Amino acid sequence: MRAIFVFFGGQRQWARLALALAQGAPVPLLDEPTTFLDPAHAISVLELVRKQARAGKTVVVVLHDHMLAGQxxxxRAVMNNGEVIARGTPKEALRKDILAAAYGIDVEIWDDPFSDAPRHRFPRCAQGLEHSKDEHQRPQFGVRSQRL
Structure with missing residues (x-):
């Protein structure tokens, strides 16, 4: 058995996820569980979370990748400056006006034809827009996963 600090980033994330789920918390809170993971492993993590939700467990996941979160x-809840500015299904919370307010830039939204999840892109960054360097001032996306 190796100490957790000798694992690589992705291995460390899997170890943290295993620890979080093994603790038996009534509502696990997973903060960025897909960080450092390649796309296949990130999807595996979210499939594991989905399996927990289908078993009737509430799991709270914080993700900045809101396309994965929507899927x-x-x-979902969209936060900006520490306040929830939208809450609802992915289609309700991932709207052009909400993301434009959260990021301060133009955004295009469409429904993915395969998953029906909302997708987006930012066509260009607003000129002169000053983004806060303070992590707490950046938009945050919280996701509560239940029976999917």
Whole structure:
């Protein structure tokens, strides 16, 4: 058995996820569980979370990749400056006006024809837009996954 600090980034994330789920918390809180993971492993993590939700467990996942969040969540909250500015299904919370307010730039939204999850892109960054360097001032996306 190796100490967790000798694992690589992705291995460390899997170890943290295993620890979080093994603790038996009534509502596990997973903060950026897909960080350092390649796309296949990130999807594996979210499939594992979805399996927990289908078993009737509530799992709270914080993700900045809101396209993945929209694909794997049933309820999402969009936060800006520490306040929830939208809450609902991915289609309700991932709207052009909400993301434009959260990021301060133009955004295009469409429904993915395969998953029906909302997708987006930022066509260009607003000129002169000053983004806060303070992590707490950046938009945050919280996802609560239940029976999917």
């Amino acid at each position: 794997y969540s049933d309820t």
